[in-house]
Amino acid sequence: MVKLLQQYFQRDRGGNSMLGILLFISVMVPVLNLVVPESSVFHVSTYTVTLIGKYLTFALLALAVDLIWGYCGIMSLGHGAFFALGGYAMGMYLMRQIGDRGVYGNPELPDFMVFLNWSELPWYWSGFDMFWFAMLMVIVVPGLLAFVFGWLAFRSRVTGVYLSIITQALTYALMLAFFRNEMGFGGNNGLTDFKDILGYSLQSDFTRASLFAASAIILALAYLLSRYIINSKLGRVVVAIRDAEDRTRFIAYRVEYYKLWLFVVSAILAGMAGALYVPQVGIINPGEFSPLNSIELVIWVAIGGRGTLYGAVAGAVLVNFSKTWFTGILPEGWIFALGALFVVVTIYLPRGLVGIMNRKQAAQT
Numbered sequence: 001m002v003k004l005l006q007q008y009f010q011r012d013r014g015g016n017s018m019l020g021i022l023l024f025i026s027v028m029v030p031v032l033n034l035v036v037p038e039s040s041v042f043h044v045s046t047y048t049v050t051l052i053g054k055y056l057t058f059a060l061l062a063l064a065v066d067l068i069w070g071y072c073g074i075m076s077l078g079h080g081a082f083f084a085l086g087g088y089a090m091g092m093y094l095m096r097q098i099g100d101r102g103v104y105g106n107p108e109l110p111d112f113m114v115f116l117n118w119s120e121l122p123w124y125w126s127g128f129d130m131f132w133f134a135m136l137m138v139i140v141v142p143g144l145l146a147f148v149f150g151w152l153a154f155r156s157r158v159t160g161v162y163l164s165i166i167t168q169a170l171t172y173a174l175m176l177a178f179f180r181n182e183m184g185f186g187g188n189n190g191l192t193d194f195k196d197i198l199g200y201s202l203q204s205d206f207t208r209a210s211l212f213a214a215s216a217i218i219l220a221l222a223y224l225l226s227r228y229i230i231n232s233k234l235g236r237v238v239v240a241i242r243d244a245e246d247r248t249r250f251i252a253y254r255v256e257y258y259k260l261w262l263f264v265v266s267a268i269l270a271g272m273a274g275a276l277y278v279p280q281v282g283i284i285n286p287g288e289f290s291p292l293n294s295i296e297l298v299i300w301v302a303i304g305g306r307g308t309l310y311g312a313v314a315g316a317v318l319v320n321f322s323k324t325w326f327t328g329i330l331p332e333g334w335i336f337a338l339g340a341l342f343v344v345v346t347i348y349l350p351r352g353l354v355g356i357m358n359r360k361q362a363a364q365t
Contacts, residue, residue, distance in 0.1 A: 014354065015227060015310040019220050025052075026216035030209035046205050050280050051324065053212035055317045057277040060219045062300045062316035063309060064269035067226050069298070070307030071235065072262050073242035078167030079270050080294035081174050082142035084284070086271025088178075089141055091191035091284040092125060093134030094202075098195050111193070112186045122184045131198060138275040139268050146267030147260065154256035154263075159245070168291045175289030190285025197279050208280070215276045219313070222269050226309055229265070238262055299342045305354030315352060 029052065032044040061083050068074040100107040104114040108121055127133040149170060153163060181187040200207045229235050240248045241255050249255045278284045287293075296319075304315020319338070326334045349355055 012227065012310075014308065014357070015223065018310040018313060019223065022216045022220045026213045026220075030213055033209050034205055046208050049205075049208050049212050053208070053215045053280045054277060055320050056212070056215040056219050057273045057280070058300070058320050059313040059316040060215070060222055060273035060276070061270050062297060062304070062312040063219070063222055063226060064266045064273065065297045066301045066306060066309055066312035067229070067269070068262055068266045069301060070309070070312070071230055071242060072238045072259060073245070074259060074263065075164045075298065076167045076263075076266075077164045077291065077294045077298065078169075078171040079266070079297055080291070081167075081171035081289055082146060082267040082270035083274040083277070083293075084171075084174070084178075084286075084288035085142045085145065086138045086274030087278040087284040087288060088185060088191065088274075089128075089134055089137040089271070090275040090278045091194075092128040092137075092185075093131060094194040094197060094279060095191050096125070096129040097197065098193065101195055102193070110186075110191070112181075112189065113184070116181055118184075125184070135275070138271050142267040142271030142274075143264050146264045150260040150263040154259045157256075168294065171289050171294055172291050175286050175291075178286040178289060186285070188286065190283060190287075191278075192283040192285075194279065194282060202279055202282070211276065211280050215280070218272060218276065222272070223309060223313070226269075229262070230309070234258065234261075296338070299338060301352075302342060303345050303352055305352030308352070308354045311352050311354035314354070318353075 029044055029049060032042055033046060033049050036043045038045075061079065064082075065076065065079050068076060095110045098110065102111040102114075104111050106114050109118060113121070128137070149167075153166060158166060177183055178185050178190075179188055185191065194202050196202055197207065200210075202208075230238070237248065237253055237258055241253075241258060245255055274284075274288070300316040300319050301312045302315070303319055304313065305311025319341075323334055323338070326337055345352060
């Protein structure tokens with residue numbers, strides 16, 4: 001048994017290293033921010049904590065995409081929709097916590113509803129004053145949408161580029177819907193001006209550090225869950241579907257059920273990423289539904305290493321760090337740099353950055 005466990009962990013050295021890093025930073029970064037004085041060279045600023053926390057939420061989103069694309073062959077160009085829905089669920093909870101501290105002082109209605117002369121809170125905002133209900137919706141809403149969409153698509157055997165286009169159409173339709181003021185989600189401006197979460201001010205260093213630690217821990221747990229799924233019997237069937245879907249169907253596996261189940265799990269992980277993203281960034285608007293965002297997710301995964309899980313995490317962090325650095329120097333040139341990087345990786349590094357590391361390790365052994 002011990003030997004089997006050793007072999008299991010040795011097969012995923014990259015993932016284990018990533019888990020170790022996540023555990024380390026989930027403890028050390030908050031300590032360096034809260035305990036170490038600002039005059040010290042080892043102090044980590046609150047801005048840096050928030051920035052890295054945002055990267056970790058993107059890493060969780062990339063992990064969700066890699067789970068279905070890297071192992072099941074479903075290239076979704078609409079996962080930004082699940083991310084945004086999870087973010088809106090969290091944003092609705094945060095808006096309800098503002099109470100009478102808004103610009104208009106209405107204890108029940110958010111400021112944008114008062115501005116638009118709404119007389120009462122819409123029924124679908126009910127319950128979002130409770131944290132547990134909002135967290136339940138973070139899971140249920142993206143999961144339910146993924147279930148309905150996946151059931152219709154997979155049972156109709158829509159695959160390949162056609163499925164990718166449909167998922168992109170889904171997120172574009174949601175973006176147009178959420179831009180409308182009458183939807184009751186803030187229209188073009190979205191939801192913002194949040195005050196606190198669970199009674200703690202979102203502007204305090206303690207809250208920022210706690211959100212960072214929560215992002216790191218949930219990312220680690222999501223990775224362990226994904227790795228467990230892939231290494232299980234179900235995961236082996238999923239990989240068989242990716243490699244030879246027709247053959248897997250011919251030996252009596254209900255392919256659409258496996259694809260649907262994994263698609264729903266992936267959507268839930270994306271929704272959780274959105275829920276962690278919103279309180280750290282301080283805003284959620286329809287722009288998060290943009291199809292371009294969903295296309296970028298695929299690029300993160302491809303650059304890091306499709307079908308490796310930890311490669312997707314590394315790709316998301318590295319690309320977004322590069323984006324922060326590059327846009328500070330040449331804002332308008334970032335999209336061209338990202339496109340060039342994707343082309344280079346696709347042609348010369350089909351296994352992404354992780355593929356380079358694996359080749360070096362193989363050469364050394």
